[in-house]
Amino acid sequence: MAEKETGRVEAFSDGVFAIAITLLILEIKVPKLSHDISPAALAAALLDLWPSYVAFLLSFFAILIMWINHHGLFNMVRRVNPGFLYANGFLLLLVSFVPFPTSVLADYLDGRALNTAAAFYCGTFIFISIGYNLIWQCMVRGDLLQHGISTAHVRKITLAYRYGMAVYVLATITALFSGYAGLGMNLSLWVLWAVLGYRPSPTAS
Amino acid sequence: MAEKETGRVEAFSDGVFAIAITLLILEIKVPKLSHDISPAALAAALLDLWPSYVAFLLSFFAILIMWINHHGLFNMVRRVNPGFLYANGFLLLLVSFVPFPTSVLADYLDGRALNTAAAFYCGTFIFISIGYNLIWQCMVRGDLLQHGISTAHVRKITLAYRYGMAVYVLATITALFSGYAGLGMNLSLWVLWAVLGYRPSPTAS
Amino acid sequence: MAEKETGRVEAFSDGVFAIAITLLILEIKVPKLSHDISPAALAAALLDLWPSYVAFLLSFFAILIMWINHHGLFNMVRRVNPGFLYANGFLLLLVSFVPFPTSVLADYLDGRALNTAAAFYCGTFIFISIGYNLIWQCMVRGDLLQHGISTAHVRKITLAYRYGMAVYVLATITALFSGYAGLGMNLSLWVLWAVLGYRPSPTAS
Amino acid sequence: MAEKETGRVEAFSDGVFAIAITLLILEIKVPKLSHDISPAALAAALLDLWPSYVAFLLSFFAILIMWINHHGLFNMVRRVNPGFLYANGFLLLLVSFVPFPTSVLADYLDGRALNTAAAFYCGTFIFISIGYNLIWQCMVRGDLLQHGISTAHVRKITLAYRYGMAVYVLATITALFSGYAGLGMNLSLWVLWAVLGYRPSPTAS
Numbered sequence: 001m002a003e004k005e006t007g008r009v010e011a012f013s014d015g016v017f018a019i020a021i022t023l024l025i026l027e028i029k030v031p032k033l034s035h036d037i038s039p040a041a042l043a044a045a046l047l048d049l050w051p052s053y054v055a056f057l058l059s060f061f062a063i064l065i066m067w068i069n070h071h072g073l074f075n076m077v078r079r080v081n082p083g084f085l086y087a088n089g090f091l092l093l094l095v096s097f098v099p100f101p102t103s104v105l106a107d108y109l110d111g112r113a114l115n116t117a118a119a120f121y122c123g124t125f126i127f128i129s130i131g132y133n134l135i136w137q138c139m140v141r142g143d144l145l146q147h148g149i150s151t152a153h154v155r156k157i158t159l160a161y162r163y164g165m166a167v168y169v170l171a172t173i174t175a176l177f178s179g180y181a182g183l184g185m186n187l188s189l190w191v192l193w194a195v196l197g198y199r200p201s202p203t204a205s
Numbered sequence: 206m207a208e209k210e211t212g213r214v215e216a217f218s219d220g221v222f223a224i225a226i227t228l229l230i231l232e233i234k235v236p237k238l239s240h241d242i243s244p245a246a247l248a249a250a251l252l253d254l255w256p257s258y259v260a261f262l263l264s265f266f267a268i269l270i271m272w273i274n275h276h277g278l279f280n281m282v283r284r285v286n287p288g289f290l291y292a293n294g295f296l297l298l299l300v301s302f303v304p305f306p307t308s309v310l311a312d313y314l315d316g317r318a319l320n321t322a323a324a325f326y327c328g329t330f331i332f333i334s335i336g337y338n339l340i341w342q343c344m345v346r347g348d349l350l351q352h353g354i355s356t357a358h359v360r361k362i363t364l365a366y367r368y369g370m371a372v373y374v375l376a377t378i379t380a381l382f383s384g385y386a387g388l389g390m391n392l393s394l395w396v397l398w399a400v401l402g403y404r405p406s407p408t409a410s
Numbered sequence: 411m412a413e414k415e416t417g418r419v420e421a422f423s424d425g426v427f428a429i430a431i432t433l434l435i436l437e438i439k440v441p442k443l444s445h446d447i448s449p450a451a452l453a454a455a456l457l458d459l460w461p462s463y464v465a466f467l468l469s470f471f472a473i474l475i476m477w478i479n480h481h482g483l484f485n486m487v488r489r490v491n492p493g494f495l496y497a498n499g500f501l502l503l504l505v506s507f508v509p510f511p512t513s514v515l516a517d518y519l520d521g522r523a524l525n526t527a528a529a530f531y532c533g534t535f536i537f538i539s540i541g542y543n544l545i546w547q548c549m550v551r552g553d554l555l556q557h558g559i560s561t562a563h564v565r566k567i568t569l570a571y572r573y574g575m576a577v578y579v580l581a582t583i584t585a586l587f588s589g590y591a592g593l594g595m596n597l598s599l600w601v602l603w604a605v606l607g608y609r610p611s612p613t614a615s
Numbered sequence: 616m617a618e619k620e621t622g623r624v625e626a627f628s629d630g631v632f633a634i635a636i637t638l639l640i641l642e643i644k645v646p647k648l649s650h651d652i653s654p655a656a657l658a659a660a661l662l663d664l665w666p667s668y669v670a671f672l673l674s675f676f677a678i679l680i681m682w683i684n685h686h687g688l689f690n691m692v693r694r695v696n697p698g699f700l701y702a703n704g705f706l707l708l709l710v711s712f713v714p715f716p717t718s719v720l721a722d723y724l725d726g727r728a729l730n731t732a733a734a735f736y737c738g739t740f741i742f743i744s745i746g747y748n749l750i751w752q753c754m755v756r757g758d759l760l761q762h763g764i765s766t767a768h769v770r771k772i773t774l775a776y777r778y779g780m781a782v783y784v785l786a787t788i789t790a791l792f793s794g795y796a797g798l799g800m801n802l803s804l805w806v807l808w809a810v811l812g813y814r815p816s817p818t819a820s
Binding site for chain 1: 246
Binding site: 010011014015017018019021022023024025026028030035036037038039040041042043046056057060064067068071194 | 623626627630631634635638641697700701704707708711712714715718719722723725726727728729730731732735
């Protein structure tokens with residue numbers, strides 16, 4: 001039963017991740033121009049959408065990394081409890097929210113309000129980070145972990161999540177003064193995780 | 206065969222729940238402002254979207270609770286029959302409908318027509334409640350329940366569903382006079398279910 | 411391998427059905443009225459959307475019936491071949507197309523162009539019917555059926571699919587002269603299938 | 616563990632494919648005409664949408680072929696590694712991007728800027744082809760292949776992917792001068808794959 005339970009929560013979560021990541025494309029709007037625009041003018045209009053492409057790439061990468069991370073967490077779970085279900089639900093709420101700040105970023109990345117858009121975007125990831133921390137605390141305190149995971153490994157992951165949250169807070173504050181710098185900090189963290197092959201599970205590499 | 210059948214219906218239902226919950230975000234529209242808006246003006250515009258955030262949070266929470274509840278019902282099912290399939294289809298119809306009243310609520314939550322929007326929103330949940338009651342009656346009368354579930358437990362769940370429907374009816378009537386009070390009643394019911402760890406299945410806690 | 415293959419095609423198809431059925435709601439647009447509209451005016455505006463509700467209900471019911479039918483077909487499949495994959499792909503193309511004629515119907519159901527919208531809607535189901543016939547022919551001629559299905563049963567299903575196609579053709583022609591009559595014929599067919607518990611599989615009831 | 620890992624990546628990928636293919640329909644917009652348009656005028660307006668239908672059909676077919684191909688690749692995978700996960704993530708990024716060039720194509724297929732729209736569309740498939748090549752290189756170099764796949768077969772697939780990329784590059788260049796010719800080249804390649812029953816896996820036909 002426990003395994004089936006975990007499997008169904010995992011499948012539902014994967015569904016939300018997959019839908020959120022695929023909905024991102026809806027934020028890139030086809031330029032509404034005269035039907036008789038010249039080929040060169042359409043090419044220019046497509047290039048002018050660069051803020052939308054940047055926002056799309058950034059969020060796609062972020063959700064992909066989060067999915068891999070989520071994947072790693074579930075590999076360490078032996079069973080689920082109500083607290084875990086709600087912490088996971090809180091995380092899914094935020095994952096499904098990501099297309100909105102992405103859209104805001106796409107619209108204002110090359111405008112005067114860049115810093116606000118970037119801070120709003122980075123700030124979303126503070127909440128996402130809180131979500132991951134909540135899930136992880138539920139797992140550790142609720143005795144949901146697979147057997148045979150060392151205390152040292154648990155401590156390492158706890159620290160990694162706290163470090164992640166600190167970077168997001170810093171990035172959000174930075175973004176208020178320089179949007180690009182804030183976004184760059186977020187991106188650096190994700191690249192770091194991808195390059196280091198960061199994954200919570202000791203069994204999944 | 207029976208188990209595969211149940212599994213496929215469950216997977217399809219989970220798909221609809223996951224898509225409906227993720228589509229909610231499409232209702233939050235990026236404020237269409239001048240591209241050269243100031244950072245402070247964008248921040249103000251994002252704050253002005255609070256009715257959209259409230260509606261999004263409310264409906265995300267509602268669908269999540271419904272999914273967990275649905276989950277619990279399916280854990281009690283031994284096999285499916287056509288009546289069950291159509292009752293479940295009726296419920297999925299309503300789940301997929303939720304983004305629309307959510308969107309109406311988001312648009313009119315801070316306007317003069319709040320009560321109408323709130324009653325429309327609460328009224329949707331009366332139908333959802335009818336859906337759950339139908340599924341549950343199909344399970345009980347069609348002998349679809351897992352073996353070993355006590356009559357007392359069945360009666361308890363029957364009462365819980367009836368109680369839920371009564372609250373939704375009351376909330377809808379209340380909303381006609383005070384939108385916030387009606388919404389608050391809906392929310393209280395959901396919080397109660399979440400806090401009590403309300404789940405139909407005796408095996409799933 | 412064969413079973414895994416079948417399972418993956420089934421899961422992909424279920425995904426398309428679940429997404430198409432859930433996307434239908436996006437066709438119901440929140441009435442864009444003055445923010446300070448009165449409660450009664452909003453209620454009137456919500457009632458005025460009845461063509462959208464009708465189109466939504468009709469298509470939700472149609473896709474649900476189609477999914478149950480598809481479900482029944484896959485229960486009879488032992489293995490898949492390329493022809494079957496492409497016939498199934500053709501069907502999924504049409505399933506994913508359904509939200510468009512639904513939207514056309516919603517917009518013109520109460521206008522002068524009703525007959526065109528209804529014929530377009532009904533005509534879509536002729537193609538869907540061709541899709542089911544193709545899948546079924548692939549199954550029968552390609553020796554993809556489970557063992558132990560009698561020739562009489564195969565003939566019965568072949569006839570049922572041909573009968574369905576004939577009704578859709580007739581409904582489309584009728585709709586050109588009376589939109590409501592055409593839609594009514596489609597609906598009657600679906601209700602008939604639902605009431606008779608029509609399902610291709612002999613093992614799935 | 617390895618098998619569960621592969622299965623979860625496969626399910627997530629299938630989700631993205633299924634959502635992207637179903638979102639294509641959102642690009643076909645209902646013609647916004649006077650509510651009192653005549654039946655003949657609505658019929659004409661629906662026919663006028665032919666560029667949207669062509670783009671929809673083209674992209675649906677392309678994503679379906681890609682999914683079958685992806686399917687074949689995963690049938691050859693024994694286990695996954697981080698490089699494979701990111702190469703697959705890159706491919707999914709592009710799959711989820713397809714609705715955008717499809718939409719651009721639908722808007723400009725019958726306009727002066729056709730060549731730009733077609734080249735943008737064909738160019739997307741160069742990147743998709745790079746994605747498949749990356750996944751395949753990860754599989755071959757990272758020792759992720761099922762045992763018992765001959766070197767000759769591996770070489771054949773490597774060549775097929777390189778050939779595909781060459782056709783896409785050529786099609787994109789051609790599209791700059793003749794949009795229809797470029798699109799025709801893409802389509803020919805997909806038809807060829809479908810007709811030849813092209814699939815990487817030796818075990819899946």
